[in-house]
Amino acid sequence: MSGAEGASVADSVTAGRRLLLVHAHPDDETIMTGGTIAKYLAEGAQVLVVTFTLGEEGEVIGDEWAQLVADGGADQLGGFRIFELTTALAALSPPGEPGRVLRPRFLGGAGHFRDSGMAGSPSAEHPRALAQAPFGEPVALLADILTEFAPQVVVTYDRDGTYGHPDHVMVHQVTAAALPIARERLGTDVKVYESVTEHSALESGLAAASGRVPEGWRPPHDGELPRYPDEVITAAVDVSSVYERKVAALAAHATQVTVAPSGTEYALSNNILTPIGAVEHFVQVDGPRPDVPGRETDLFAGLD
Template sequence: MLLVHAHPDDETIMTGGTIARYLAEGAQVAVVTFTLGEEGEVIGDRWAQLVADGGADQLGGFRIFELTTALAALSPPDASAERVLRPRFLGGAGHFRDSGMAGSPSARHPRALVQAPLDAPVALLADIITEFAPQVVVTYDPAGTYGHPDHVRVHEVTAAALPIARGRLGTDIKVYESVTGQSALESGLRAAAGRVPSGWRMPHEGELPRCPDDVITAEVDVRGVYARKVAALAAHATQVTVAPSGTEYALSNNILTPISEVEHFVQVDGPRSGAVGRESDLFAGLDCGYGG
């Protein structure tokens, strides 16, 4: 399974439980991150001066450490050193820079991901897909989950790289977009309403991205590795605060978001399993061969 993400922390927020579950089941898993997340807003004072805007512009390097720690937390605790998941960056660490939000000065940086001609990251990702030869690829939806330009670009790059890699490999690949299920989100928010940490707030109506339930084609139960997902979220401490309950988190905006026990996906390409209703396994219908 290959998962492609824009910034350190996206892998855990969107797909941390899925990564941990399939690693625990013995699957080969790789996470490719496109940027170092240099433009992130830092929570707290300890590392505040690392920021790009008016600071030391060293946040990206620190987030490599956070990503390394998070991926280790998602790995099985008894994994050998060779089996502990480690970061991989498109083109190497620092090749593409976090573009920041749409319209921000950072989007005009010459190394910003959105400034790169599309064929440059496409070629790099096609090479990775060809080398790793995944049976399953997980990416973002066309809106980039919540509209971040780098997330949108990751979706575009993945969509363009997959046909190239398929042609080289001569095999098909199941392709999923990671989403947040509407009912699961609403249920999590109702459960959290009585335990909002001081300084946090509940989201306004429609403020958190969500996907209509009838669009979702797969749901992965991550209860068995839930603690690993929470630990990985906590590892991204410059970007994420985990509630004392261990069941919610917030970004720098202090908007409460549930940590779901189920992660949701929409299959957009590749062989179909023929399952009735939602799949419970992203490898369904494949000869997975990983012993899970």
């Protein structure tokens, strides 16, 4: 087989790959899986990011957009975060290919479900809050998207929603309920991964950043940032080739995220320094498991 023929075979394989990622709010897609999105887009896969809410209850960084907030403000933050998500997804997309720029897709349409805010907050009682939705409604909507897109790989949160946010937990639960419906309709299986942070990668990133903590930021206290033991990680995806796209996408979420001058760390409104990883980690929780030694480096391993 010639080099050209080999390339065409590889292209045809990656072009048939379909990756679906579910997230609760704009910025989650980049924080948790931005490099993975950019990597698979660059390789020619079809990628779909489904966002459940507009993130109306987010805490705004700085003064420029501070009056957009829901609590005592204009309650226009959700609309602005559509713009941020659109910009971030474009940053993650292959440059110079306007036909392949990833666009947002919201569950039920933009604004259908509202950001619930943290547990126990008044926003969690809002009649449109995701936490208030009859469970079957988002399940049915996501099952329809899964059936339409027919992904081979789905990425979601763990059962704790990474850090316990009610909307993250709901995304996990809705995805778990929608997948069997889609599987039955499609007659195919799906590999399902939970996006997590590896303990040693987090510690290495924090150690590397110890001498360059921006003014006003602080390192996390012990156990403050969620992480998983190294031994439970089943997949590690190297995103170093698209690292700059991930950083640009993080910067696009400027109401929620500040990127350090080094381009190697970020902070949310709490000003807690967090490394920007060049490897993203996952735990496979469902679907066919490839017979490969050690961790997978490709979420589609065993499917091509």
